[in-house]
Amino acid sequence: MSALRTGDYVIVRDDFPPGHVRTPVYVRGKRGRVVRKLGEFQNPELIAYRLEGPAKALFAVRFAQTDLWPDYRGPRGDTVDLDLYEHWLTPAGPEPEEQQA
Amino acid sequence: MSGGDHDHHHHDHDHCEDDHCDDPTHHHGHDHGHAHAPPQPDDRVSSYHQILGIALKELLIEKGVVTPEELRAAIEKRESASPADGAKIVARAWTDPDYRRRLLKDANAAVAEMGVPMTTTHLVAVENSPAVHNVIVCTLCSCYPRELLGLPPAWYKSRAYRARVVREPRAVLAEFGTKLPPDVEVRVHDSTADMRYLVIPRRPAGTEGMSADDLAALVSRDSMIGVATAKAP
Numbered sequence: 001m002s003a004l005r006t007g008d009y010v011i012v013r014d015d016f017p018p019g020h021v022r023t024p025v026y027v028r029g030k031r032g033r034v035v036r037k038l039g040e041f042q043n044p045e046l047i048a049y050r051l052e053g054p055a056k057a058l059f060a061v062r063f064a065q066t067d068l069w070p071d072y073r074g075p076r077g078d079t080v081d082l083d084l085y086e087h088w089l090t091p092a093g094p095e096p097e098e099q100q101a
Numbered sequence: 102m103s104g105g106d107h108d109h110h111h112h113d114h115d116h117c118e119d120d121h122c123d124d125p126t127h128h129h130g131h132d133h134g135h136a137h138a139p140p141q142p143d144d145r146v147s148s149y150h151q152i153l154g155i156a157l158k159e160l161l162i163e164k165g166v167v168t169p170e171e172l173r174a175a176i177e178k179r180e181s182a183s184p185a186d187g188a189k190i191v192a193r194a195w196t197d198p199d200y201r202r203r204l205l206k207d208a209n210a211a212v213a214e215m216g217v218p219m220t221t222t223h224l225v226a227v228e229n230s231p232a233v234h235n236v237i238v239c240t241l242c243s244c245y246p247r248e249l250l251g252l253p254p255a256w257y258k259s260r261a262y263r264a265r266v267v268r269e270p271r272a273v274l275a276e277f278g279t280k281l282p283p284d285v286e287v288r289v290h291d292s293t294a295d296m297r298y299l300v301i302p303r304r305p306a307g308t309e310g311m312s313a314d315d316l317a318a319l320v321s322r323d324s325m326i327g328v329a330t331a332k333a334p
Contacts, residue, residue: 041295056145078286
């Protein structure tokens with residue numbers, strides 16, 4: 001059971017395991033913020049192969065477009081929300097660059 | 102296994118709907134003395150996965166797991182949902198503040214209350230405002246709130262939409278005729294897991310006093326995906 005809470009900053013695991021992975025490549029290694037706890041769900045990386053395992057907490061995580069795409073041409077306020085399982089998320093504080101920006 | 106109900110595990114190739122057209126063994130076998138038109142595009146040779154789908158279906162029927170009638174009924178039910186179901190929910194949210202609160206808090210319960218139950222996936226309603234414009238996509242496959250909106254349009258499943266709307270959403274929205282000022286946050290929802298998303302568009306100006314039924318006619322499918330706004334009255 002993940003201790004992450006709404007408002008926490010997280011970094012998505014920068015990893016490329018084989019199999020049925022529901023974490024898109026474009027957010028791996030990126031920093032976002034938990035905006036909603038969605039409950040606990042079976043891990044698609046297991047159930048795709050009819051395997052069983054512990055339920056995983058799922059979170060809606062918001063990313064700034066300018067963090068995902070260095071050449072993003074829209075306003076700085078534009079965002080993308082994705083639903084990510086706890087084992088892909090590492091807690092992270094606000095980074096210094098945020099204050100500098 | 103509950104996970105088998107989720108769209109993203111069978112990836113929505115729409116094979117069930119087309120397989121008679123694609124079945125190379127399906128002959129009409131008639132001979133009534135006139136030339137037929139040249140083969141139509143859907144007379145093409147089936148792909149590997151289409152043949153696999155047909156074989157699986159035939160085996161399930163042969164082994165008595167499902168009957169052809171059950172399959173037919175399931176396809177008919179799947180295809181009978183339409184954006185009108187979502188539109189009546191949006192119109193109720195526009196006219197009934199308590200319902201709007203329930204929809205934003207627990208969307209599955211709120212849509213079931215309107216006679217449109219979503220039983221296999223979780224629904225989240227996201228509301229447009231003067232500050233935020235929401236748009237939905239599934240970059241990994243084609244997850245879509247089918248119970249509320251019917252089958253997804255071809256463009257929703259296209260690689261171009263899925264790749265571009267998370268990368269340059271304002272350009273994509275502009276191609277749909279939706280131009281948003283820079284002080285409105287464009288918020289893309291990538292349906293990567295067990296949740297499905299429904300956009301509640303903004304209620305158009307000049308609709309004060311309109312009934313929920315009349316308002317529902319202004320709520321288009323595309324406005325509930327978020328690539329358009331609701332129609333003007």
